[in-house]
Amino acid sequence: MSAATIFFAVLFYAATAILVVGLAVKIVDYARTPAPLKIPTTPAPTGAGGVALRMLREVALFESLFKSNLWIWAFGILFHGALLLVLLRHLRYFTEPVWFWVGWVQPFGLYAGFAMVVGLAGLWGRRFLVERIRYISTPSDHLMLALLAGIGLSGLAMKFLMHTDIVAVKAFFLGLMRFDVQPLPSHPGLYVHLTLVALLMIVFPFSKLLHAPGVFFSPSRNQADNPREQRHLAPWAAEMEKSKA
Amino acid sequence: MAAAEFTTPEMKDFPAIPALQRDAMAESKPYVAAEKINEALGFPGELVPDWESKAIDKMGDLLKKYRSLKVYLDACVHCGACTDKCHYFLGTGDPKNMPVARQDLMRGVYRRHFTLAGKLFPKLVGATELTRDVLDDWYKYYNQCSECRRCSVFCPYGIDTAEITMAGREILDSIGYGQKYSNEIIGKVHKIGNNLGLPGPALANTLEGLEEDVKEDTGVDVKFPMDVQGAEVLLVTPSADFFAEPHIDSLIGYGKVFHAAGISWTLSSKASEAGNFGMFIGNYDQLRKIAMRIREAALELGVKRIVVGECGHAWRVAYSFWNTLTGIGAGGNDPFAVQLQSQLDHRYKQPAHICEVTWDLIQRGALKFDKDANDHRIVTFHDSCNVARASRMGDAPGGQFEIPRNIIRAVANKYVEMAPGTTREATFCCGGGGGLLTDELIELRVKGALPRMEALKQVVDQQGVNFMATICAICKAQFTKVLPYYKFNRGMVGGVHQLVSTAIRLGDK
Numbered sequence: 042m043s044a045a046t047i048f049f050a051v052l053f054y055a056a057t058a059i060l061v062v063g064l065a066v067k068i069v070d071y072a073r074t075p076a077p078l079k080i081p082t083t084p085a086p087t088g089a090g091g092v093a094l095r096m097l098r099e100v101a102l103f104e105s106l107f108k109s110n111l112w113i114w115a116f117g118i119l120f121h122g123a124l125l126l127v128l129l130r131h132l133r134y135f136t137e138p139v140w141f142w143v144g145w146v147q148p149f150g151l152y153a154g155f156a157m158v159v160g161l162a163g164l165w166g167r168r169f170l171v172e173r174i175r176y177i178s179t180p181s182d183h184l185m186l187a188l189l190a191g192i193g194l195s196g197l198a199m200k201f202l203m204h205t206d207i208v209a210v211k212a213f214f215l216g217l218m219r220f221d222v223q224p225l226p227s228h229p230g231l232y233v234h235l236t237l238v239a240l241l242m243i244v245f246p247f248s249k250l251l252h253a254p255g256v257f258f259s260p261s262r263n264q265a266d267n268p269r270e271q272r273h274l275a276p277w278a279a280e281m282e283k284s285k286a
Numbered sequence: 287m288a289a290a291e292f293t294t295p296e297m298k299d300f301p302a303i304p305a306l307q308r309d310a311m312a313e314s315k316p317y318v319a320a321e322k323i324n325e326a327l328g329f330p331g332e333l334v335p336d337w338e339s340k341a342i343d344k345m346g347d348l349l350k351k352y353r354s355l356k357v358y359l360d361a362c363v364h365c366g367a368c369t370d371k372c373h374y375f376l377g378t379g380d381p382k383n384m385p386v387a388r389q390d391l392m393r394g395v396y397r398r399h400f401t402l403a404g405k406l407f408p409k410l411v412g413a414t415e416l417t418r419d420v421l422d423d424w425y426k427y428y429n430q431c432s433e434c435r436r437c438s439v440f441c442p443y444g445i446d447t448a449e450i451t452m453a454g455r456e457i458l459d460s461i462g463y464g465q466k467y468s469n470e471i472i473g474k475v476h477k478i479g480n481n482l483g484l485p486g487p488a489l490a491n492t493l494e495g496l497e498e499d500v501k502e503d504t505g506v507d508v509k510f511p512m513d514v515q516g517a518e519v520l521l522v523t524p525s526a527d528f529f530a531e532p533h534i535d536s537l538i539g540y541g542k543v544f545h546a547a548g549i550s551w552t553l554s555s556k557a558s559e560a561g562n563f564g565m566f567i568g569n570y571d572q573l574r575k576i577a578m579r580i581r582e583a584a585l586e587l588g589v590k591r592i593v594v595g596e597c598g599h600a601w602r603v604a605y606s607f608w609n610t611l612t613g614i615g616a617g618g619n620d621p622f623a624v625q626l627q628s629q630l631d632h633r634y635k636q637p638a639h640i641c642e643v644t645w646d647l648i649q650r651g652a653l654k655f656d657k658d659a660n661d662h663r664i665v666t667f668h669d670s671c672n673v674a675r676a677s678r679m680g681d682a683p684g685g686q687f688e689i690p691r692n693i694i695r696a697v698a699n700k701y702v703e704m705a706p707g708t709t710r711e712a713t714f715c716c717g718g719g720g721g722l723l724t725d726e727l728i729e730l731r732v733k734g735a736l737p738r739m740e741a742l743k744q745v746v747d748q749q750g751v752n753f754m755a756t757i758c759a760i761c762k763a764q765f766t767k768v769l770p771y772y773k774f775n776r777g778m779v780g781g782v783h784q785l786v787s788t789a790i791r792l793g794d795k
Contacts, residue, residue: 067360074353077570079606080446082438083675084683084711099442109367109440117365117442167366172306174366176381177390179412181403182364247403248411252443255361260354261435261444266678268606269635272618277351278610281574282622 046225056242063246071258077275085266120160126153158193195234205231292729294771303370304379311380315426317466326473330462337461344460354449359396361443368437377733385437385447428454432720434671452568467724480525480559506792508545514552522560523595524759532780539783557583560600566721574611581612590631598670598758604637605677655789660698663753669713670758697789702749708741718764739772
């Protein structure tokens with residue numbers, strides 16, 4: 042067992058734990074924090090079904106962003122859609138036998154690798170070219186794009202420039218899932234790729250990547266427009282009524 | 287101190303996003319509230335010595351009470367979608383008036399004190415300490431936001447800068463750094479009963495005079511009753527309606543509608559104000575206390591229906607918050623809510639907007655109009671932000687857009703829409719909302735009105751529009767003041783019920 046194998050095994054256990062626990066803590070915190078007032082951005086759906094549809098359109102189609110700015114929308118949906126396909130394609134490293142539909146996704150996932158990098162390049166370009174967005178960009182905004190682009194490019198490099206032994210890579214990850222560490226191929230491209238992925242998992246719960254769970258808890262999007270029909274009262278606000286009118 | 291000289295922005299035929307002009311509005315700020323004003327509301331009289339730690343504590347407190355604040359401070363990815371959506375940015379070019387940058391004034395401090403990344407790598411994630419400069423920026427730029435929610439329409443996560451602004455003002459108030467205009471007005475509501483400080487007897491006088499004026503105009507005895515026990519409807523309206531121009535013409539319109547429909551109604555000297563500046567300063571206690579006056583008046587007078595006059599933020603508070611704060615609404619099953627809700631007539635929406643009442647009567651054929659009486663007017667409609675993006679009318683989403691327009695079309699022959707993207711949920715704030723309608727902010731108010739003025743100019747030039755109807759007391763006051771800066775006639779703004787008033791038939795004289 043090489044030192045690198047042990048390093049990456051430990052790294053991925055740690056990264057997974059941080060991602061899962063970190064996100065769970067955040068999600069529980071969001072869920073437990075009350076929203077004392079009804080503040081959906083109107084016009085808003087009047088019932089739960091409509092709210093679910095609004096959220097679906099927001100998450101799957103980026104509806105508000107579409108209304109807002111077509112360039113950001115186009116690069117944004119290109120990147121996120123491609124990322125989804127790439128992630129689905131990667132399920133083959135974690136399933137044995139590979140689920141049949143993951144097989145179908147493979148060719149699309151391959152092209153999506155390029156689309157993802159193009160989307161990222163577009164989003165990154167705006168941070169330099171558009172004065173307003175340059176003004177609001179922090180170093181971490183650039184680093185996040187660099188991290189994602191690095192993951193995409195190192196992945197593409199392994200597919201098209203310097204192959205690695207993906208059968209062994211799969212054995213490594215299946216092994217991790219059974220707590221039975223298998224040797225990881227020694228390959229600089231793979232090391233880079235995996236390090237960046239682990240880094241992304243680790244920063245997820247502490248960064249703006251929280252927009253992913255956050256959107257589901259956004260009161261302006263997830264509340265139904267029915268304040269006249271239903272009394273909405275946060276626990277801390279209800280206390281005020283008990284103490285004195 | 288007089289407001290500094292400034293140039294009214296040029297109206298462009300094809301509005302453009304301005305280039306950034308750093309610190310263009312760094313001198314713009316409202317007067318700080320004096321000791322007495324603050325203390326009357328339970329805030330420290332002046333900036334407390336340990337303001338930094340107190341402010342951070344308050345932020346921590348708000349983060350526990352408001353999910354909106356917590357999620358919105360976390361979720362922003364700096365995508366830039368909101369950067370060209372704020373009327374104050376479009377009018378001033380000051381980058382701190384871009385919604386994301388306005389939020390970042392607080393987000394930086396949040397990251398430094400409440401997130402691991404900001405504690406470990408402040409520079410990397412744009413985290414900052416709450417220095418005196420940052421605090422002053424809060425004071426300036428959280429008083430350059432009208433809480434209009436236009437940015438929240440366009441944000442992919444629905445981040446509402448109004449929530450951040452409200453939290454910012456709440457923190458500032460909690461350390462004795464509040465804004466004079468809003469806090470003084472809240473004091474007046476508690477002491478006298480309305481924002482304009484009009485005492486009960488003066489109000490009674492005004493209403494009497496109004497009855498005489500209408501009698502003289504129309505020959506009909508339209509009543510403007512106050513404190514009538516057992517009336518069916520309690521009308522709660524912004525106090526500007528009692529004497530400001532053009533507001534009073536809409537009040538006359540409400541009176542005529544009730545008269546023509548034969549509905550018994552009353553105003554209340556106790557609740558002689560629909561406005562609720564507690565929302566503007568983001569203070570739940572004040573928001574609730576001010577709203578409770580309406581509940582108490584309704585219980586005392588024994589009314590069956592509660593109707594709200596033409597006022598944007600008041601309608602937001604009434605529609606969205608009254609049920610929560612005071613039980614005015616339906617569906618409550620706790621004793622507090624049931625006490626009031628069992629008194630109300632639930633065949634009607636509670637509370638109802640005066641436009642809902644009027645439109646309902648029109649549909650039932652209870653009102654008749656001489657539409658020609660409005661033929662000297664070519665009318666357009668300015669959607670007020672709090673009505674458009676924070677409330678509803680009628681049964682279906684978007685009723686807040688359709689119902690006022692339906693009324694206008696029912697009472698006037700000539701109606702024109704302003705450009706898409708400047709109306710309905712994308713409407714531009716008048717530039718004076720959210721507690722900024724004060725003289726020392728006139729530069730901000732004029733510049734913030736630019737996007738609306740550009741849209742108005744288009745329909746004035748192309749279709750001859752000479753009347754912009756709106757249903758908000760602040761919009762009316764703001765436009766009356768600002769229109770002349772753009773070479774428009776200040777008299778071209780008015781209420782929807784002003785148009786109703788002109789055309790309505792009052793029956794036998």
